[in-house]
Amino acid sequence: xxxxxxxxxxxxxxxxxxxxxxxxxxxxxxxxxxxxxxxxxxxxxxxxxxxxxxxxxxxxxxxxxxxxxxxxxxxxxxxxxxxxxxxxxxxxxxxxxxxxxxxxxxxxxxxxxxxxxxxxxxxxxxxxxxxxxxxxxxxxxxxxxxxxxxxxxxxxxxxxxxxxxxxxxxxxxxxxxxxxxxxxxxxxxxxxxxxxxxxxxxxxxxxxxxxxxxxxxxxxxxxxxxxxxxxxxxxxxxxxxxxxxxxxxxxxxxxxxxxxxxxxxxxxxxxxxxxxxxxxxxxxxxxxxx
Amino acid sequence: xxxxxxxxxxxxxxxxxxxxxxxxxxxxxxxxxxxxxxxxxxxxxxxxxxxxxxxxxxxxxxxxxxxxxxxxxxxxxxxxxxxxxxxxxxxxxxxxxxxxxxxxxxxxxxxxxxxxxxxxxxxxxxxxxxxxxxxxxxxxxxxxxxxxxxxxxxxxxxxxxxxxxxxxxxxxxxxxxxxxxxxxxxxxxxxxxxxxxxxxxxxxxxxxxxxxxxxxxxxxxxxxxxxxxxxxxxxxxxxxxxxxxxxxxxxxxxxxxxxxxxxxxxxxxxxxxxxxxxxxxxxxxxxxxx
Numbered sequence: 001x002x003x004x005x006x007x008x009x010x011x012x013x014x015x016x017x018x019x020x021x022x023x024x025x026x027x028x029x030x031x032x033x034x035x036x037x038x039x040x041x042x043x044x045x046x047x048x049x050x051x052x053x054x055x056x057x058x059x060x061x062x063x064x065x066x067x068x069x070x071x072x073x074x075x076x077x078x079x080x081x082x083x084x085x086x087x088x089x090x091x092x093x094x095x096x097x098x099x100x101x102x103x104x105x106x107x108x109x110x111x112x113x114x115x116x117x118x119x120x121x122x123x124x125x126x127x128x129x130x131x132x133x134x135x136x137x138x139x140x141x142x143x144x145x146x147x148x149x150x151x152x153x154x155x156x157x158x159x160x161x162x163x164x165x166x167x168x169x170x171x172x173x174x175x176x177x178x179x180x181x182x183x184x185x186x187x188x189x190x191x192x193x194x195x196x197x198x199x200x201x202x203x204x205x206x207x208x209x210x211x212x213x214x215x216x217x218x219x220x221x222x223x224x225x226x227x228x229x230x231x232x233x234x235x236x237x238x239x240x241x242x243x244x245x246x247x248x249x250x251x252x253x254x255x256x257x258x259x260x261x262x263x264x265x266x267x268x269x270x271x272x273x274x275x276x277x278x279x280x281x282x283x284x285x286x287x288x289x290x
Numbered sequence: 291x292x293x294x295x296x297x298x299x300x301x302x303x304x305x306x307x308x309x310x311x312x313x314x315x316x317x318x319x320x321x322x323x324x325x326x327x328x329x330x331x332x333x334x335x336x337x338x339x340x341x342x343x344x345x346x347x348x349x350x351x352x353x354x355x356x357x358x359x360x361x362x363x364x365x366x367x368x369x370x371x372x373x374x375x376x377x378x379x380x381x382x383x384x385x386x387x388x389x390x391x392x393x394x395x396x397x398x399x400x401x402x403x404x405x406x407x408x409x410x411x412x413x414x415x416x417x418x419x420x421x422x423x424x425x426x427x428x429x430x431x432x433x434x435x436x437x438x439x440x441x442x443x444x445x446x447x448x449x450x451x452x453x454x455x456x457x458x459x460x461x462x463x464x465x466x467x468x469x470x471x472x473x474x475x476x477x478x479x480x481x482x483x484x485x486x487x488x489x490x491x492x493x494x495x496x497x498x499x500x501x502x503x504x505x506x507x508x509x510x511x512x513x514x515x516x517x518x519x520x521x522x523x524x525x526x527x528x529x530x531x532x533x534x535x536x537x538x539x540x541x542x543x544x545x546x547x548x549x550x551x552x553x554x555x556x557x558x559x560x561x562x563x564x565x566x567x568x569x570x571x572x573x574x575x576x577x578x579x580x
Binding site: 026030032034069075076078079082083086087089090091093095097098101102104105197199216219222223226257258261262264265267268269270272275276279 | 322323364371374375378379381382383384386387388390391392393394395396397398399401402406513516517520549551554555558559561562565566569
């Protein structure tokens with residue numbers, strides 16, 4: 001039981017990093033992305049492939065993950081961010097579908113629907129992270145770093161410009177800000193941060209497949225931001241809540257298929273209810289999450 | 291073989307164009323991406339199944355009842371969920387999020403009620419194909435083309451010739467001016483939701499006859515319809531139709547050139563390319579006008 005809870009909390013810490021990265025876009029800049037699972041997936045696959053196929057260590061894994069996710073983020077951000085905000089949502093949606101297609105079909109590299117198994121422990125500079133407690137420590141450390149990065153961005157002049165873009169982009173432009181460049185940078189940063197979480201995710205589960213990085217997973221990451229709230233810690237709390245909530249359903253002893261449906265229904269309704277009645281999120285006092 | 295692929299493409303395209311046109315009709319007045327349109331589509335298929343197969347009503351009665359009730363369901367979604375949220379000063383991003391939540395919830399409710407396995411509306415033999423040059427066309431496919439055509443002509447006539455259609459177009463064109471001449475944009479949008487959902491129902495029933503029903507059918511169809519809408523030009527109904535036919539053709543003709551598994555990815559790549567080089571689509575207005 002203790003290990004079960006340890007497992008869930010570690011998972012929540014890893015996911016929270018990706019969720020905080022997504023929050024920089026959704027709450028910080030007013031951009032809706034339904035492709036955060038893509039960047040988690042790019043991190044996971046980059047890490048897993050670098051480790052299992054090339055036998056390289058954690059530093060290389062993180063560099064490969066960051067490089068790949070940054071490139072892919074440019075692929076969506078540059079075409080769509082010149083346009084109105086909801087085109088960005090559409091472009092991320094396209095990216096999500098393409099990525100799922102590539103992960104499933106590019107069998108030579110990704111091993112297709114079977115995924116990659118036997119991913120060893122994460123090792124950084126000769127120290128390998130083996131025990132579950134050490135892994136939790138690492139995940140927590142990364143999560144705290146993400147909170148620190150996100151908070152310092154929110155407090156900085158850069159974050160202020162992003163908020164200006166969110167409330168009135170035309171006005172921000174009239175003050176001489178190159179809003180496109182501001183947005184491209186934050187999308188890139190968010191992608192890189194999510195891919196770091198992805199690397200840990202792969203080593204944590206030791207097995208990854210395309211089914212963990214689908215559109216539904218992206219919607220779930222998004223719902224964690226919306227249900228949590230507008231500040232980094234709110235998003236982390238939202239993640240923890242949505243990781244633990246379905247596990248509670250498990251103890252009701254429902255058949256697996258029914259439980260999966262109920263979980264999705266709960267997610268869907270929770271999003272609608274929170275946006276309708278508590279647009280600032282469950283844990284935030286006033287700052288709106290969307 | 292090219293002739294057969296061309297005909298298959300046109301048939302698939304006309305059903306897709308119908309769904310895309312209904313999505314565009316709603317977008318024109320509501321100004322946000324109504325992703326829950328996917329579950330409205332699925333609902334129509336399962337209502338027809340419920341009436342025709344479970345309750346054993348005559349087919350024509352079942353279809354009419356399903357189209358009518360789906361229209362009512364779409365209208366209800368707007369009036370009971372979107373409209374109250376709009377009144378709380380929510381932007382298109384929040385509404386898009388709500389529509390994702392609704393989509394997930396409704397799809398899973400349908401999956402719980404009817405199960406995930408493939409269901410068919412039609413257990414009689416398909417019938418002999420009619421030959422058209424060297425290509426074959428089944429009666430169901432012929433029906434698809436004819437009904438799509440009739441539905442679209444009626445939609446065009448409604449928009450051009452009736453008073454309600456005219457008010458719908460004026461709200462779509464310029465909401466503020468529409469208010470000046472005494473129209474209530476909310477009422478008009480509610481009508482667009484009703485009509486758009488009924489048209490989606492026709493498309494859904496045709497698709498159910500052709501390929502059967504699964505709870506994910508609406509989701510898969512809407513993915514393609516969204517691409518069709520962007521390619522055709524967001525906010526343009528003829529554009530959506532053209533985009534639908536275009537995507538239908540690409541999907542079927544690409545079979546001759548690339549492995550089937552990659553076709554969806556190619557379609558979404560077309561989406562990104564369009565965002566990059568022609569964001570206002572084939573027939574839409576330039577988005578710089580905002």
